[in-house]
Amino acid sequence: MHILDIFKSTPTTFSFEFSPPRNETSAQELYPAIAELEELKPNFVSVTYGAGGSTRNSTHDLVVTLKDGGQLDPVPHLTTVCHSRSEIDSILLRYAQHGISNIQALSGDPPKNMPGYDRSNDAFRYAADLVSHISEFNRSGVHPDPRGFGIGVGGYPEGHPATPNRLLEIDYLKAKVDAGANYIVTQLFFDNHDFYDFRERCELAGIDVPIIAGIMPIITSKNLARMSELALGIHYPAKLLRAIQRCDGDETAVRRVGIHWATEQCRDLLDNKIRGIHFYTFNRSTATREIYTSLGVKDSRVLAGIR
Numbered sequence: 001m002h003i004l005d006i007f008k009s010t011p012t013t014f015s016f017e018f019s020p021p022r023n024e025t026s027a028q029e030l031y032p033a034i035a036e037l038e039e040l041k042p043n044f045v046s047v048t049y050g051a052g053g054s055t056r057n058s059t060h061d062l063v064v065t066l067k068d069g070g071q072l073d074p075v076p077h078l079t080t081v082c083h084s085r086s087e088i089d090s091i092l093l094r095y096a097q098h099g100i101s102n103i104q105a106l107s108g109d110p111p112k113n114m115p116g117y118d119r120s121n122d123a124f125r126y127a128a129d130l131v132s133h134i135s136e137f138n139r140s141g142v143h144p145d146p147r148g149f150g151i152g153v154g155g156y157p158e159g160h161p162a163t164p165n166r167l168l169e170i171d172y173l174k175a176k177v178d179a180g181a182n183y184i185v186t187q188l189f190f191d192n193h194d195f196y197d198f199r200e201r202c203e204l205a206g207i208d209v210p211i212i213a214g215i216m217p218i219i220t221s222k223n224l225a226r227m228s229e230l231a232l233g234i235h236y237p238a239k240l241l242r243a244i245q246r247c248d249g250d251e252t253a254v255r256r257v258g259i260h261w262a263t264e265q266c267r268d269l270l271d272n273k274i275r276g277i278h279f280y281t282f283n284r285s286t287a288t289r290e291i292y293t294s295l296g297v298k299d300s301r302v303l304a305g306i307r
């Protein structure tokens with residue numbers, strides 16, 4: 001369903017993020033997790049795109065498998081790094097032909113395994129350039145929906161590390177919306193005040209598209225350390241770190257603390273008229289399901305207040 005129709009149909013969207021499986025073992029873990037999360041009836045699920053286009057085919061394959069399964073509405077991520085204009089066009093065409101309704105347009109991080117990589121060779125430098133291009137593609141009439149793809153972009157409540165100037169950064173975010181983005185999904189955050197302040201700054205800048213909050217429950221100490229590398233600049237509140245320290249290496253306790261923290265974040269976001277919550281699932285189902293259970297609901301429709 002086009003994202004504009006999704007937002008019309010519900011006051012709050014719920015969505016889950018998956019990554020394409022890297023091998024047979026991760027595929028064997030992923031598909032049961034997807035089946036379990038299906039029961040929570042998310043409005044859409046998104047599928048990540050590996051750095052430098054490394055999962056170009058596996059992202060496509062997972063998206064098409066989910067679409068053909070008929071139960072989930074997949075949104076592929078697409079990044080500009082290492083891509084020519086014609087490669088991007090052929091990816092868009094394939095998704096349009098499969099009736100994929102929405103795309104998450106990103107610039108992507110430079111690939112780690114390509115030391116001589118020169119970004120100036122890419123057809124599109126910033127996500128705003130990719131959004132403009134998708135908007136142009138949408139006007140070509142190739143997509144079965146006359147509006148073309150709905151377009152999502154990334155937002156950073158605590159700022160993106162490449163732009164220390166926080167005023168400029170909001171201008172760049174606005175440029176993505178002006179180029180045709182229909183919604184924003186944020187980077188994960190652990191302090192809701194950072195999100196609320198970001199939401200207000202967007203409003204002041206005239207950014208009027210829905211902003212979906214990215215939530216990642218901490219499930220292990222290793223996962224916490226890994227996120228501080230992947231999502232550079234993320235602020236870990238002392239209260240959260242203290243609660244984890246108290247676990248004294250007991251990983252079951254760390255998991256309980258992490259899931260409790262994420263549950264309280266969701267409860268507070270729901271009380272503050274959030275437009276959507278996006279769960280970074282790391283291809284696991286249990287943490288997200290436990291959050292739903294603790295919030296006292298069976299599926300996303302009840303969570304959104306639709307009975």
Ligand SMILES: Cc1cc2nc3c(=O)[nH]c(=O)nc-3n(C[C@H](O)[C@H](O)[C@H](O)COP(=O)(O)OP(=O)(O)OC[C@H]3O[C@@H](n4cnc5c(N)ncnc54)[C@H](O)[C@@H]3O)c2cc1C
Pocket residue numbers: 047048049050051052077078079105106107108109125126127128153154155160161162163168169172176185186187188214
């Ligand atoms: C919801 C979400 C999903 C993600 N999924 C993926 C994924 O699947 N695969 C992946 O590889 N990465 C993914 N990422 C990570 C993301 O690609 C990186 O954080 C990347 O560095 C920024 O992407 P962007 O689309 O926000 O970039 P952009 O909007 O292009 O911004 C990148 C940086 O450039 C700055 N900038 C923008 N425009 C200009 C300009 N005109 N002049 C100067 N500076 C400018 C911005 O302020 C920012 O610092 C995701 C991030 C989010 C929030």
